[in-house]
Each structure stands twice: as structure tokens, then as C-alpha cells.
Amino acid sequence: MSPMLEVTGLGHTYEAKDGAHTAISGLSFTVENGELLCVVGPSGCGKSTLLRAISGLIRPSEGTVSLHGTPVEGVPADLAVVFQDYSRSLFPWLSVQRNVEFPLRDLPRAERHERAEEALAAVGLSAAARKHPWQLSGGMQQRVAIARALAYRPALLLMDEPFASVDAQTRFELEDLLLRVRREQETTVMLVTHDIDESVYLGDRVLVLSKSPATAVAALDVPLGAEREQIATRASEEFVDLRARVAGLLQAREPVEA
Amino acid sequence: MNLLTRFTQHWAVFLVAVAAWELLTRLAGSPFFPPPSTIAPIMVDQWFSATFFDHMVPGVGRMLLGWALAAVLGVALGILLGRSARAIAYLGPLFAFMRSIPPPLLVPFFVAAVGVTDMQLPTIVFGALWPVLLNTVDGASGVDATKVDTARVFRLSPAQWTLGVVLPAALPKVFAGLRVSLSIAVVVMVVSELVGSVNGIGYLLVQAQQFYDLPVMWAWIVTLGVLGYLFNSLLLAAERRALAWQPRHSLEAQTLATGG
Amino acid sequence: MPSGLVGMVGLFAVWEAASRSEVVPSNYLVPPSIVLPTMVSMLGDIEFLRAVIATVLAAVIALAIAVAVAVPAGLVLGSVPAVRRAAMTLVEFLRPIPSVALIPLAMMTFGTGPETKITLAVYAAVWPILFNTIYALDELDPLHVDTARAFGTSRVGVLTRVALPSAAPFVLTGVRLSAAMALAVVVSTELLSGGTPGIGRYIMVANSSGSYMDEVLAGTVLAGLIGYAANAGLERLHRRLFSWSTPKGVDQ
Incomplete structure (x- = not known):
């Protein structure tokens, strides 16, 4: 069986008037079914470009992306993205409930409601269904965006720095929420972050990218088990060790055998 | 402050102002400035006689129809063109030029082109179109990149994208444009009727001028103020409903700045 | 050819075609x-x-008077709530x-x-400037005021050195909107009153003599160009003077 996502020799160059800029080059990796892969790289290394190429928002200059065996051309139907900028990604003129239902237009009304309610319950926002996004805190808005993506039931959920714009406390809560939800719903997730700790805490595997143009430096397995806990896990020896290795790899420029 | 005291204060100020107006005009005794006690009965007569149906209804009807046509046309075109950077680059300056033509100047052209009896409506449409169009273009082109990406990721249909994302995102700007257009429509209505018409408030204003009937002129001016206030309040109420999703502050600030 | 001109040339082409094809x-x-x-x-x-x-x-005189009346009035209305409620x-x-x-x-x-x-143009031009000035004071960032006060700036200093500079871009936006109003009212008055010379009067005379539609249209296009130039000029001035400010006040 083919992997959920297969990226082969991916490269992208932006053409600009003052010369071309290569954001990513020669990038190859896979995401297995049911896996949570964290992609970590220094700021500005081309993580967003990678995500846009995988989601079909841009056509990469080189290489291929295939989603369960089918090459990606345009945005695939069974893929959802959670963006960093939740305040812009949500539609301010719609209630929370309607935001979650928004991409489900083709479904019958009853099923739309049901799916939205289920997704809102999963992120603990059932009580806020009738509110408008601006009435919620940043962390709650991002939960709405996650609920919207979940209600869409994608085969692959992409997350672009999803917790980078919320405070540290909320961030921990949302990380645990993500771990719980993907366990319950068996979602395949690829999450892009610049935060080393986050990548280790969340990931089944961590893919380390180099500075721009981004290439894969290494992919590490994270043998921390399915149950993780913010304080104990982060204090464990394996966690500290893994974090140090990821940090070390981020410094390296050349691919290393992990 | 609660709503009731605010309401009372509002009308108290208004009544004091009218009393002062009455007092000053009586003291001055100038024929050019009749007191409100003279003006009010004339207004009552204007509103509750055949004049209402013979002049106010046709004139104001043309104004509202022209404004509505301009609104529909402006919003539709603005949404269509606003998402194309190329269309804006080519047509933006042209639209800005069209808006810069003082709307009353269109009256002579339309008088010649369609004749004195029929020129009011096209003149109003032409004058009121540009603010709606330009504001809609502005609102539609301002949809942020994250929303564009979100819409693409969820594979929205063109109809859902246009009506579900671009239109609501542009709506605050659209309403600002509608308000400006409404006041232009009133201005063009009056000017076109002053220049030449067989009915309408402007027509009666010119008649009153010819008979040196100052109280009647004043009555029509106050009536126009009342009508303007009425239509503007209705539009504001519609806006509040349509934009209820906006945080309160931005709505009020916007209303103030555009002179709502 | 700059793309903006293409639209104008297109308009003239359509106009020419519509007119020639009758x-x-x-x-x-x-x-x-x-x-x-x-x-x-x-023009010769x-x-x-x-x-x-x-x-x-x-129009320029009317605009100057409107600024002289509306800016101080707006500052008072924007900073004294009681006066504002009554006046509004x-x-x-x-x-x-x-x-x-x-x-x-x-x-x-x-x-x-x-x-x-x-006088009539002043009446029309006062409102946008007045409303934008009041709005500017509403939008005054309290943090800026606190910062100035923390550095020992007096109340007058806060007004002249913090409130006025941050209100200026809004006021200029008001002036730009008012300029169009003033021009429209001046032209309307000229259309209707026989006395004073002006573009409106000129067009009215050309129109009433019937056979001078070319002059009517030429005058109308020229008035549009003047309005366009005034608007563009004030926008440019805005960018030059207030390159530091992101919000431009509320444009229409």
C-alpha cells in the first residue's frame, strides 16, 4: 500500500524582478497512514512554500507530490489546512457553527449540523457555537479552525505553525487537544513548526529541514509513546535527548544519517 | 448612559434649537428668514395634500430607483472586477475620473441627450454609480491572502467564493459607498429638477423662487432635510443588520467617519 | 503606455465608435x-x-474656509463629550x-x-472635514497619550504634539473628500444662477444655445480632469506628508 503522502525531489523557485529565490530544493519524504509528522526548520527556510506545494496551492517548479498514490494537481478533495493566522482564516461574518459548516455545502443540512456539532464538541467549543469569531480568544479561534478542518474529514490534515500566535499556556492546551483528537479520529497530520520542543512533543517522527533553500537534513523517530503529558514528557530523558539532537541537526547544513 | 436619557437629551437639544430659531427669526423679522411656526403649517400642507403624490412621490421615486439601479450595477461590476488586479490596473483610473466629474454637470448633457422630461433617472444612475463601484472594487480586492488560501483549500465553488466570501468581506466598504451614493442621488435629484422638470421638489422650489414665496422655499428645504435624515437612518439600520457580525467599535467609528 | 491610460483610451474608443455608428x-x-x-x-x-x-x-476659497471652521470645531467636539452630544x-x-x-x-x-x-460650497465641504477630525480624536491611541504624559508633557503639549499630528492624516482625507463636494456645489450654483462666470455657467450657455454639444462635453470632461487632478494631488500630498501613517482615515 502506498504511503499517505509521498514527496519526491520537490523544489520551488520564485521568479522575481531582482533575481530568482529558491525556497526549497531536492526535498523527499513520506508521511505514513495515521502518522503525525512534524516538519521543523529555521524561520524563513521555506516551510510555508513546502506546505503550499503539498496542498496544491502552488505548482512546484520541480519534483512531485502524491497523495495516496495520486499525483497532486490543484488542491486535493480530501485535504485540509489549518493556517497560523486564525483571525484571517475564519470568516468574521459567520458564527462559529457556520464557519465549521462552511466547507460542507454539498452535504445535506442535517449531516452538516451533525458534523459541525461533533467537531466543536471534540475541541470543547460546543457552548460557543452561536458566537462570532471576534468574541473568542485567540486560542479559541484556532480551535474553531481546527474543528472546521476536522469536520471536513480530510485524509491528510496540514497545519502551518498552528500554535505560533497563541500564548504559551494556550499553546500547551492546544497541543494536547491535537494529540487527543488525532488519536480519537485517527487523522494523518503533517504539522510545520519552527519550535523544536513542539516538534518533539507532538510528532511520531520529526523531519528536520536546513536553512533556505530547504532540504531534508534528517528524519528522526520519536519513541515517546502515544500518551504524552506536558510536564512529565518534557522532563523525560528521551525528550531532552531528542530535543538536543534536533537542535544539533538544525545547525548542520549537510544531510546526516540519522 | 442609558438609552432613554440619551433619547430625551437628543430631543431636548432639538427643541431648544427650534425655540431659538423661532425667537431669532421673530426678533430679526426679516422676510428672508421666516420663523418655524410659519414654515411648519406649510410643510403639513405639502405632506398631506395632492402635492405629495404629484411631486414628492415621482421625484423621490426616481431618486430611489436611480440609486437602487446604481447600487446593483456598482456592486455586481465591483465584485466581478475587484478580484482581477489587471482589470483594476486598466480601469481604476477611468473609474476615478468618472467619479471626479461633478455629478450636477451631467445634467446639461443628459438634457440634450434624452430630453428634459426623462433625463433625471439616467443622470442619477450615472452620478451615484461610481462611489459604489469604486468602494466595492476596493472591498473585493482587499480580501486577505489567508482567506483566498482557505477558500482554495476547501475547494469552494465560484458561486460560493463570490457570494460567500468576496461579497461579505466587501460589505463594509459597499455600505460606505452606498451612503455616499445616496447623498449624491439626492443632490442630482434636486439639481436636475431645478434645471428642468415637470414635477418634483426641485421644480416646486424654482416656482417658489419665481413667486418670491420664501416660506414655501424654506418648507421644501426642511422637507428635503427630513427626507435625507429618514433615508439615511433607514440605510444605517440596514447596515447595522447586515454588518451585525462586526465588532461594535469598528461599525460606529466607520459610521462616524463617513458621516453616517 | 501605462495601464491606467489604456482604460481612458478604451473609453474614448468606445465613445468614438458609439458616436460614429450613430x-x-x-x-x-x-x-x-x-x-x-x-x-x-x-483652453486657448x-x-x-x-x-x-x-x-x-x-472651490479653493470655500475649501479653505471649511478647513478653518471644521478643524477647530472638530477638535472641540472630539474632545468635549458634553458639547459633542448636544452638537451632534x-x-x-x-x-x-x-x-x-x-x-x-x-x-x-x-x-x-x-x-x-x-457660501454654499462651504456648507457642503464642512461635513467631511468635521467628521474626519472627530473620528481622528476617537482613534487617538491612548498609549501615545500615556507615553507623552509619562515623559512629563503638559496637556497643551499632548494636544499640539500628539493629538494634532495623529489627527492630521484623517483631516487631510476629509479635505480630499470635501474638495470634490466643493467643486460639485460651485458648479451646480453656476449652472443655476445667471450671474457669475464659471465652468457651470459656460456649459449651461453652450447647452441652451443648442448646437454646442462639443463644448458641453469638453467642459464636462475638463471639470472631471480638474476633480481628478485635485484628488490625485491630495492623495500624493498625503503619501508625502504622512508616509508614517498606515491608516488613511476613512475614505468614503
């Missing part, structure tokens, strides 16, 4: 191939130039009166001299 009778919609040369030759006519200058001058009630009833409705009255009261059109 879709619209060409004695009304005179083609631009006649109108544009007419405009050039009109001293009589017409005087009319243009008279119109522009009246009156403003709410005064503002909806379309200035052009006052033309017949003003002609009888003040006569048909230039002061009539200037």
Missing part, C-alpha cells in the same frame, strides 16, 4: 475626435480660461439638507455674486 445620435454624443480638439481650443479662449479660474478659485444632534438634522436645495434661497438672499456659491 448608436447614440452624434449631435448629442459628439465624438471625442471633435470634443478633445474643442477642449484644446477652448481667454473667456473660458476666466471661467475655469473663477470656478477653481471659488443639531448636525444630524442639518447635514441631510442637500446644499444644492439652498441654491434658490441663497440666490434670493445673497444675490448671484461669487459669495453665494462660496
Whole structure:
């Protein structure tokens, strides 16, 4: 069986008037079914470009992306993205409930409601269904965006720095929420972050990218088990060790055998 | 402050102002400035006689129809063109030029082109179109990149994208444009009727001028103020409903700045 | 060719075609191939130039008076809530009166001299400046005020060195909107009153003599160009003076 996502020799160059800029080059990796892969790289290394190429928002200059065996051309139907900028990604003129239902237009009304309610319950926002996004805190808005993506039931959920714009406390809560939800719903997730700790805490595997143009430096397995806990896990020896290795790899420029 | 005291204060100020107006005009005794006690009965007569149906209804009807046509046309075109950077680059300056033509100047052209009896409506449409169009273009082109990406990721249909994302995102700007257009429509209505018409408030204003009937002129001016206030309040109420999703502050600030 | 000009050229092309093909009778919609040369030759006519200058001058004077009245009034209304509540009630009833409705009255009261059109234009131009000034004070960042106060700035200092500079971009936006209003009212008054020279008057005369549609259209296009130039000039000034400010006040 083919992997959920297969990226082969991916490269992208932006053409600009003052010369071309290569954001990513020669990038190859896979995401297995049911896996949570964290992609970590220094700021500005081309993580967003990678995500846009995988989601079909841009056509990469080189290489291929295939989603369960089918090459990606345009945005695939069974893929959802959670963006960093939740305040812009949500539609301010719609209630929370309607935001979650928004991409489900083709479904019958009853099923739309049901799916939205289920997704809102999963992120603990059932009580806020009738509110408008601006009435919620940043962390709650991002939960709405996650609920919207979940209600869409994608085969692959992409997350672009999803917790980078919320405070540290909320961030921990949302990380645990993500771990719980993907366990319950068996979602395949690829999450892009610049935060080393986050990548280790969340990931089944961590893919380390180099500075721009981004290439894969290494992919590490994270043998921390399915149950993780913010304080104990982060204090464990394996966690500290893994974090140090990821940090070390981020410094390296050349691919290393992990 | 609660709503009731605010309401009372509002009308108290208004009544004091009218009393002062009455007092000053009586003291001055100038024929050019009749007191409100003279003006009010004339207004009552204007509103509750055949004049209402013979002049106010046709004139104001043309104004509202022209404004509505301009609104529909402006919003539709603005949404269509606003998402194309190329269309804006080519047509933006042209639209800005069209808006810069003082709307009353269109009256002579339309008088010649369609004749004195029929020129009011096209003149109003032409004058009121540009603010709606330009504001809609502005609102539609301002949809942020994250929303564009979100819409693409969820594979929205063109109809859902246009009506579900671009239109609501542009709506605050659209309403600002509608308000400006409404006041232009009133201005063009009056000017076109002053220049030449067989009915309408402007027509009666010119008649009153010819008979040196100052109280009647004043009555029509106050009536126009009342009508303007009425239509503007209705539009504001519609806006509040349509934009209820906006945080309160931005709505009020916007209303103030555009002179709502 | 800059892309913006393409649109204008396109308009002239459509206009030319519509007029030549007689879709619209060409004695009304005179083609631009006649109108544009007419405009050039009109600009060589001293009589017409005087009319243009008279119109522009009246609008500029009206605008200056409106600024002198509306900015101080806006500052007071924006900073003293009690005065504001009372005054806004009156403003709410005064503002909806379309200035052009006052033309017949003003002609009888003040006569048909230039002061009539200037007075009416002031009345129309005051509102956008007034509202934008009040709005500017509402939008004044309290943190800026606190910062200035923390550095020991006096109340007057806060007004002159913090409030006024941050209000200035909004005021200029108001002035830009008012400029269009002032021009429209001046031209309307000229259309309707026989007395003073101006573009409106010139167009009215050309129109009433029937056969001068080319002059009517040339004058209209020229008035549009003047309005466009005024708007573009004020926008440029805005960018130059206030390159530091992201919000431009509320544009319409």
C-alpha cells in the first residue's frame, strides 16, 4: 500500500524582478497512514512554500507530490489546512457553527449540523457555537479552525505553525487537544513548526529541514509513546535527548544519517 | 448612559434649537428668514395634500430607483472586477475620473441627450454609480491572502467564493459607498429638477423662487432635510443588520467617519 | 503606455465608435475626435480660461474656509463629550439638507455674486472635514497619550504634539473628500444662477444655445480632469506628508 503522502525531489523557485529565490530544493519524504509528522526548520527556510506545494496551492517548479498514490494537481478533495493566522482564516461574518459548516455545502443540512456539532464538541467549543469569531480568544479561534478542518474529514490534515500566535499556556492546551483528537479520529497530520520542543512533543517522527533553500537534513523517530503529558514528557530523558539532537541537526547544513 | 436619557437629551437639544430659531427669526423679522411656526403649517400642507403624490412621490421615486439601479450595477461590476488586479490596473483610473466629474454637470448633457422630461433617472444612475463601484472594487480586492488560501483549500465553488466570501468581506466598504451614493442621488435629484422638470421638489422650489414665496422655499428645504435624515437612518439600520457580525467599535467609528 | 491610460483610451474608443455608428445620435454624443480638439481650443479662449479660474478659485476659497471652521470645531467636539452630544444632534438634522436645495434661497438672499456659491460650497465641504477630525480624536491611541504624559508633557503639549499630528492624516482625507463636494456645489450654483462666470455657467450657455454639444462635453470632461487632478494631488500630498501613517482615515 502506498504511503499517505509521498514527496519526491520537490523544489520551488520564485521568479522575481531582482533575481530568482529558491525556497526549497531536492526535498523527499513520506508521511505514513495515521502518522503525525512534524516538519521543523529555521524561520524563513521555506516551510510555508513546502506546505503550499503539498496542498496544491502552488505548482512546484520541480519534483512531485502524491497523495495516496495520486499525483497532486490543484488542491486535493480530501485535504485540509489549518493556517497560523486564525483571525484571517475564519470568516468574521459567520458564527462559529457556520464557519465549521462552511466547507460542507454539498452535504445535506442535517449531516452538516451533525458534523459541525461533533467537531466543536471534540475541541470543547460546543457552548460557543452561536458566537462570532471576534468574541473568542485567540486560542479559541484556532480551535474553531481546527474543528472546521476536522469536520471536513480530510485524509491528510496540514497545519502551518498552528500554535505560533497563541500564548504559551494556550499553546500547551492546544497541543494536547491535537494529540487527543488525532488519536480519537485517527487523522494523518503533517504539522510545520519552527519550535523544536513542539516538534518533539507532538510528532511520531520529526523531519528536520536546513536553512533556505530547504532540504531534508534528517528524519528522526520519536519513541515517546502515544500518551504524552506536558510536564512529565518534557522532563523525560528521551525528550531532552531528542530535543538536543534536533537542535544539533538544525545547525548542520549537510544531510546526516540519522 | 442609558438609552432613554440619551433619547430625551437628543430631543431636548432639538427643541431648544427650534425655540431659538423661532425667537431669532421673530426678533430679526426679516422676510428672508421666516420663523418655524410659519414654515411648519406649510410643510403639513405639502405632506398631506395632492402635492405629495404629484411631486414628492415621482421625484423621490426616481431618486430611489436611480440609486437602487446604481447600487446593483456598482456592486455586481465591483465584485466581478475587484478580484482581477489587471482589470483594476486598466480601469481604476477611468473609474476615478468618472467619479471626479461633478455629478450636477451631467445634467446639461443628459438634457440634450434624452430630453428634459426623462433625463433625471439616467443622470442619477450615472452620478451615484461610481462611489459604489469604486468602494466595492476596493472591498473585493482587499480580501486577505489567508482567506483566498482557505477558500482554495476547501475547494469552494465560484458561486460560493463570490457570494460567500468576496461579497461579505466587501460589505463594509459597499455600505460606505452606498451612503455616499445616496447623498449624491439626492443632490442630482434636486439639481436636475431645478434645471428642468415637470414635477418634483426641485421644480416646486424654482416656482417658489419665481413667486418670491420664501416660506414655501424654506418648507421644501426642511422637507428635503427630513427626507435625507429618514433615508439615511433607514440605510444605517440596514447596515447595522447586515454588518451585525462586526465588532461594535469598528461599525460606529466607520459610521462616524463617513458621516453616517 | 501605462495601464491606467489604456482604460481612458478604451473609453474614448468606445465613445468614438458609439458616436460614429450613430448608436447614440452624434449631435448629442459628439465624438471625442471633435470634443478633445474643442477642449484644446477652448483652453486657448481667454473667456473660458476666466471661467475655469473663477470656478477653481471659488472651490479653493470655500475649501479653505471649511478647513478653518471644521478643524477647530472638530477638535472641540472630539474632545468635549458634553458639547459633542448636544452638537451632534443639531448636525444630524442639518447635514441631510442637500446644499444644492439652498441654491434658490441663497440666490434670493445673497444675490448671484461669487459669495453665494462660496457660501454654499462651504456648507457642503464642512461635513467631511468635521467628521474626519472627530473620528481622528476617537482613534487617538491612548498609549501615545500615556507615553507623552509619562515623559512629563503638559496637556497643551499632548494636544499640539500628539493629538494634532495623529489627527492630521484623517483631516487631510476629509479635505480630499470635501474638495470634490466643493467643486460639485460651485458648479451646480453656476449652472443655476445667471450671474457669475464659471465652468457651470459656460456649459449651461453652450447647452441652451443648442448646437454646442462639443463644448458641453469638453467642459464636462475638463471639470472631471480638474476633480481628478485635485484628488490625485491630495492623495500624493498625503503619501508625502504622512508616509508614517498606515491608516488613511476613512475614505468614503
